[in-house]
Amino acid sequence: xxxxxxxxxxxxxxxxxxxxxxxxxxxxxxxxxxxxxxxxxxxxxxxxxxxxxxxxxxxxxxxxxxxxxxxxxxxxxxxxxxxxxxxxxxxxxxxxxxxxxxxxxxxxxxxxxxxxxxxxxxxxxxxxxxxxxxxxxxxxxxxxxxxxxxxxxxxxxxxxxxxxxxxxxxxxxxxxxxxxx
Amino acid sequence: xxxxxxxxxxxxxxxxxxxxxxxxxxxxxxxxxxxxxxxxxxxxxxxxxxxxxxxxxxxxxxxxxxxxxxxxxxxxxxxxxxxxxxxxxxxxxxxxxxxxxxxxxxxxxxxxxxxxxxxxxxxxxxxxxxxxxxxxxxxxxxxxxxxxxxxxxxxxxxxxxxxxxxxxxxxxxxxxxxxxxxxxxxxxxxxxxxxxxxxxxxxxxxxxxxxxxxxxxxxxxxxxxxxxxxxxxxxxxxxxxxxxxxxxxxxxxxxxxxxxxxxxxxxxxxxxxxxxxxxxxxxxxxxxxxxxxxxxxxxxxxxxxxxxxxxxxxxxxxxxxxxxxxxxxxxxxx
Numbered sequence: 001x002x003x004x005x006x007x008x009x010x011x012x013x014x015x016x017x018x019x020x021x022x023x024x025x026x027x028x029x030x031x032x033x034x035x036x037x038x039x040x041x042x043x044x045x046x047x048x049x050x051x052x053x054x055x056x057x058x059x060x061x062x063x064x065x066x067x068x069x070x071x072x073x074x075x076x077x078x079x080x081x082x083x084x085x086x087x088x089x090x091x092x093x094x095x096x097x098x099x100x101x102x103x104x105x106x107x108x109x110x111x112x113x114x115x116x117x118x119x120x121x122x123x124x125x126x127x128x129x130x131x132x133x134x135x136x137x138x139x140x141x142x143x144x145x146x147x148x149x150x151x152x153x154x155x156x157x158x159x160x161x162x163x164x165x166x167x168x169x170x171x172x173x174x175x176x177x178x179x180x181x
Numbered sequence: 182x183x184x185x186x187x188x189x190x191x192x193x194x195x196x197x198x199x200x201x202x203x204x205x206x207x208x209x210x211x212x213x214x215x216x217x218x219x220x221x222x223x224x225x226x227x228x229x230x231x232x233x234x235x236x237x238x239x240x241x242x243x244x245x246x247x248x249x250x251x252x253x254x255x256x257x258x259x260x261x262x263x264x265x266x267x268x269x270x271x272x273x274x275x276x277x278x279x280x281x282x283x284x285x286x287x288x289x290x291x292x293x294x295x296x297x298x299x300x301x302x303x304x305x306x307x308x309x310x311x312x313x314x315x316x317x318x319x320x321x322x323x324x325x326x327x328x329x330x331x332x333x334x335x336x337x338x339x340x341x342x343x344x345x346x347x348x349x350x351x352x353x354x355x356x357x358x359x360x361x362x363x364x365x366x367x368x369x370x371x372x373x374x375x376x377x378x379x380x381x382x383x384x385x386x387x388x389x390x391x392x393x394x395x396x397x398x399x400x401x402x403x404x405x406x407x408x409x410x411x412x413x414x415x416x417x418x419x420x421x422x423x424x425x426x427x428x429x430x431x432x433x434x435x436x437x438x439x440x441x442x443x444x445x446x447x448x449x450x451x452x453x454x455x456x457x458x459x460x461x462x463x464x465x466x467x468x469x470x471x472x473x474x475x476x477x478x479x480x481x482x483x484x485x486x487x488x489x490x491x492x493x494x495x496x497x498x499x500x501x502x503x504x505x506x507x508x509x510x511x512x513x514x515x
Contacts, residue, residue, distance in 0.1 A: 025238045026245025029320040029328075035392075037322040054200030062207040069214075070234040072321040073355065073362050076227050077214030084207040088200050124323050127219070131369040135390030140322035 013048065016159050017060070020044040025071055035135070036143025041068040042116055043152045045083040046090060046109045047159050051100075054091035061087030075127055079120065086116045101156040109156065110149045117145035223339050228355065232333075235357035242317045242328060242360070308421065308467075310458040311335060313343075315451055316360070325368040325392060327351070327451045331459060332359040340419055342460045348425035348448035349373065349413060350457060361459075365451055366426065367392045374417035375426050377403070378410040381476075382483030386411060386426055386445060394427055396443035403441065403483055405432050411445050416474055421460060421467030425449075 024040040031038055045061035052060075065080030072079075094108040121136035130136040218227045313331040331337050333356045341353045343363045351371065355362040364371055367388045375386040375396060382403035384396045399405055409429040415422025427445040434441045451457075469477075 022241055024320060025241045026248070029242070029318040030245055030249035032318070032322070035322055037320065039321075055203055056200075058200040058203045058207060062203075062211070065211070066214075067234075068321075070231045071238055073319060073324045073326045073364070074321050075215055076218040076231065077211040077216075081208060081211035081215065084204055084211060088204045091200065121323065129370065130323050130390070132390035135369075136323070139390065144322045 017044060021067055033147050034143045035139040036147050038151050039148045042113055042148050043155050045087045046112050047155050049087040049090040050094050050105050051160055054088055057087040057091040058084050078123055082116050082120055086112055100160050109152055113149045114145040117141040232357040235360050239360045246316045308460050309462045310460045313457050313459050315455050325365040327363050329361050329363055332357045332361050334358050337361045342420045343457050344424055345449050345457045350449045350451045374414045375411050376414040377405050378412045380404045380483035383477045383481040394445040394447055396445050399441045399443050401434050401441055405441060405443055415469035416477055421463050422469055
């Protein structure tokens with residue numbers, strides 16, 4: 001038997017979303033490293049995609065992206081589109097990675113962050129918000145992906161989603177039966 | 182909600198829903214949002230929603246800015262630690278020179294502070310303006326913007342120029358109820374009609390992807406030198422003429438080039454918690470006249486340095502009040 005959402009899981013997700021939203025508004029504008037900035041909405045979408053089912057990941061990613069779009073000086077709809085698609089792919093691709101921090105989940109998250117940041121940079125260039133492909137990809141996209149991936153580590157450690165709350169044994173060898181009690 | 186809801190007959194929760202349905206729906210919504218956002222211009226429902234979100238989140242933004250302010254000094258300290266020997270030598274020389282001037286300027290500073298308190302920043306430039314404070318920077322890596330603590334409630338509107346005591350910092354691009362987003366002149370989407378103060382050579386000051394400034398369309402028959410002050414020309418109709426934009430740091434050109442490559446160091450920086458002036462309207466003297474536009478079109482390369490200096494001197498004596506910045510800039514240059 002598997003499980004469905006519990007109030008505890010929903011609370012954890014709500015808490016994660018609130019923390020990420022607050023940090024996105026309060027902290028992200030204050031920190032710039034080599035032209036890159038932390039995208040806490042990408043962290044929220046990625047962590048949820050690694051820990052929850054695809055449907056919940058897509059929904060969370062869309063609203064996270066929309067929040068990012070509405071609080072930054074970027075075209076509205078772009079990040080929500082990228083995060084929705086990215087979270088969907090990540091949720092399906094990371095079946096064996098599981099929630100929590102592990103080398104495999106970190107790899108998946110880093111690829112997700114890099115892909116979203118680079119595609120976002122290219123899209124912004126196409127939309128006229130960014131003039132240089134080099135700056136879009138390397139100065140902003142790559143550095144943003146790297147620092148976002150680093151900052152995501154504590155979030156991945158702390159949030160384990162619905163799986164951890166019900167899991168009585170770890171998955172091994174790529175088993176996807178992580179929700180069985 | 183039944184307490185045993187979490188148990189179901191399905192084996193794998195991650196496989197319960199593929200998320201394909203929501204993905205398609207959200208992709209369509211996102212594309213529609215993007216399309217409407219691009220098509221609606223500067224005002225429209227999506228911009229209104231963004232303004233609302235900005236208003237709601239502004240207290241958190243203010244809080245973040247207030248918390249981060251002490252750490253800015255830490256960042257400066259780190260920058261100083263990693264400075265090159267050449268930079269340090271230059272700073273030492275500057276320090277020696279500045280120390281000698283401290284005593285002289287202390288008296289003037291005390292006097293200036295009193296005057297500033299009386300007149301306010303706006304009278305310095307004879308501008309119709311509203312004071313505001315920078316409360317945050319851009320939350321994305323792809324744009325160079327800052328948020329100020331004044332919005333539509335305070336009479337802010339898109340396209341209003343923003344400057345501080347050193348010069349122009351940018352232009353309002355989005356307005357919320359109590360905050361506004363200012364695009365800095367260093368943003369690559371920013372372009373300001375500018376001219377070389379000493380020769381009146383006309384150009385366009387363009388932000389670059391790396392955050393630097395480049396003065397474009399300066400023809401190679403113009404007289405431009407390192408150290409020249411770049412000011413707004415007022416031709417665009419947005420910025421008042423004569424406001425300082427920066428200083429020329431390098432002038433280069435390859436053979437057969439029509440235009441110089443002129444790099445400019447910005448006069449003003451947009452630090453967190455700094456006070457700025459939003460110019461709410463321009464007076465007739467601050468807008469480029471038809472004669473100015475015609476002169477710029479006829480001679481975009483400007484005139485000779487000496488002739489312009491004489492012109493400035495004569496205009497200063499005839500119109501001290503309206504051209505305060507020009508006279509200051511010329512004086513410094515000489």
